[in-house]
Structure formats: structure tokens, C-alpha cells
Amino acid sequence: MTEPIQCFTPNSDPNKEQKIADAAALIATAKHLVFFTGAGISTESGIPDFRGPEGVWTLRDQGKKSKRKISLATAQPNSGHFAIRQLQELGLLKLLITQNTDNLHPRSGIHPDLLVQLHGNSMLMKCLNCNTFYDRKTIGWDMKKFGKGYRSQKIIPGQPRCPKCLGRIISSIINFGDPMPEDEMDIAMEHSEKADVFVVVGSSLCVAPAYHYPEEAINKIPAAKLILINLGETPFDDCATIHISAKSGETLEKIVTKVTSILKERDHPK
Structure with missing residues (x-):
């Protein structure tokens, strides 16, 4: 695990609703859907991220200490976590890769066979x-x-x-200086190579080797469609098919609601 490179600042997204609809259409028709989550998906559970305005590293660089709102032991999965689980229940999710160690994806009901925890589990x-x-x-x-x-x-x-x-x-837990888990990395790369839709949620994509997975997905032939849901810019913004600058919980809820409607219409056309 290596030190993060410089990342960017948040912005707003005036075209969010149309992008949500477009993202739902891609996900609903995906053959090999892969999700990748970072700390940003857990901020709505009261756990601070790293490079957001109140992030751990952002405050550290300002000479301040992070004030965690809640302990990991008592934090609860939020609507973003449960939305991804719903994609699992719909049979669409092929793998969820996470940088998070907060245990919220397992607690939300993600099956162990569909989950790669790159940095361990607290x-x-x-x-x-x-x-x-x-x-x-x-x-x-x-x-x-x-x-x-x-x-x-x-x-x-x-x-x-x-x-x-x-x-x-x-x-x-994988601390700085520890070797990354080879088995988990191999599984993540295998699915990234197969992905036709790759969704990144709440990650600045600034930490190696984690960002190599979306990189692999979009650089192969045919390239995967890349959907970014993140409050702030990433080095992958120009490569994204859809970039939604918004909080993950409400955004993922809306996307999955639309995905469910698309699937129902497909299976039971009027």
C-alpha cells in the first residue's frame, strides 16, 4: 500500500438526474458488472473519508485531527451499501472491490464470494x-x-x-508498508478484465495499486463503460462514460430504483 498522490476538490453536478437515468440503463444491461468503492460511500454512515473537505488526510495536511463522528463498531451500513446489495439480489453484481476496512459491505449483506476487501477488514x-x-x-x-x-x-x-x-x-488490515493481498488482487484484476460496466463509488482513485482496476477495465478491448459517483474530481474524469458528482447514498438508491424498473419492463413488457 502506497501513499496517496494529490487529488482534487468537490464540485456540483447540474445534470445529475439525466446521468442517473443513463447510469441505470448501462447497469441494467451489463453482462459483467463490477463495483469499486472507497471511503466516500461510508461518509453517510458517519465515517470520515480521506481526501474530502473533512477527510483524514485533508485535515492532517492542515495540521488538524479528524473528528470521527462514530466508531467503526457502531457504524451502520447506509442506503448506498444496501443499493449495491440490491444489485447483488437482482443477479447483476459480479464483484464488489472495496478499499474500505469498515466492515459495512459484509454487514449490508454482500456475499463473501462477491467481495474483495483490498485493504482488509477492521x-x-x-x-x-x-x-x-x-x-x-x-x-x-x-x-x-x-x-x-x-x-x-x-x-x-x-x-x-x-x-x-x-x-x-x-x-x-493492510497498513502502509505491508504487502498487498495477492489472492484478492488477482480476483479483482480478473473481474476488471471481464467488466463491461465498471462503477466507482466514493473513491478519489489516487491510491495505487487500487486504481489499476478501473484503469484495466477501460483500457482493454472492448473497453468497459466507466461510471464515477464521487464528490470531487478524480484522475479518471476524462475517461468516464458518466461522472456524477454527488453523495453516493441517494444517488445509488435512485439508480437501483430505475434499474429495477427497467428490468421489470424488460421481463413484463406492456
Whole structure:
């Protein structure tokens, strides 16, 4: 995981409603729909993003500290998370790639087989040897005794081992300087290469290697249609088929409502 490059500032979108309709039409007819989410999808759950006006890194660069509105343990999925789950239930979603570690996509009901968590999950530990994931309670990980269990921390005598292979248990979180998870990256790339519609939600697309997935999707032949839903500019704006500058929750709700109508009309024409 590498340090972010410079990103941009928010703007408004006077053509939002037409773009929502156009995005719904693309999604409804997609053969291989891939979503990619960043911190911006969770701001409506009270979790600050990174490069927004009140983002963690934005405030850090100003010499200020972020004031998180809510803890990760009590944060709830919002309408944006549930809208993506609805696309899963409609059978359209082929993969959801997320940079987020807040556990809100799993809690919203996204199936594990359709989810790649590039930077880990704050609620999960994993075996460094066999890559099996565990919640802390299952393996008896006491954070007061053993800490967060980051890869860079020293092993504490008595800390739990993997029940399957006795390997070392660490936090699944990918911190700066940690290697990215190869299995997850391979799955994300495989689906990006297959995507005909690639939707980015709440990401500035400024962090490598994460931004390589939409890049792969639009640079292949035939190129995927790229839909960006983000409060602010990204380095991919000029490449996007549709760019909606708006909050993700309400926008995704409207898109999925229109997608559902399109599918009903297709299956039951008047």
C-alpha cells in the first residue's frame, strides 16, 4: 500500500438526474458488472473519508485531527451499501472491490464470494500462512492482552494460532508498508478484465495499486463503460462514460430504483 498522490476538490453536478437515468440503463444491461468503492460511500454512515473537505488526510495536511463522528463498531451500513446489495439480489453484481476496512459491505449483506476487501477488514483477523479469516471472538483474540495484531508488531507469548494450520494470526488490515493481498488482487484484476460496466463509488482513485482496476477495465478491448459517483474530481474524469458528482447514498438508491424498473419492463413488457 502506497501513499496517496494529490487529488482534487468537490464540485456540483447540474445534470445529475439525466446521468442517473443513463447510469441505470448501462447497469441494467451489463453482462459483467463490477463495483469499486472507497471511503466516500461510508461518509453517510458517519465515517470520515480521506481526501474530502473533512477527510483524514485533508485535515492532517492542515495540521488538524479528524473528528470521527462514530466508531467503526457502531457504524451502520447506509442506503448506498444496501443499493449495491440490491444489485447483488437482482443477479447483476459480479464483484464488489472495496478499499474500505469498515466492515459495512459484509454487514449490508454482500456475499463473501462477491467481495474483495483490498485493504482488509477492521473486524477480522487472518492466518498469515493459509489466509483463513477469523473474527476475534472465534479464535479468542483479546485485544487488551494481544493488541491489534498488526503484521509489524512482535508476537506476544500465548496469542492464538490458526486452528487450521497453527500459523500466525495477524490483523487483516493492510497498513502502509505491508504487502498487498495477492489472492484478492488477482480476483479483482480478473473481474476488471471481464467488466463491461465498471462503477466507482466514493473513491478519489489516487491510491495505487487500487486504481489499476478501473484503469484495466477501460483500457482493454472492448473497453468497459466507466461510471464515477464521487464528490470531487478524480484522475479518471476524462475517461468516464458518466461522472456524477454527488453523495453516493441517494444517488445509488435512485439508480437501483430505475434499474429495477427497467428490468421489470424488460421481463413484463406492456
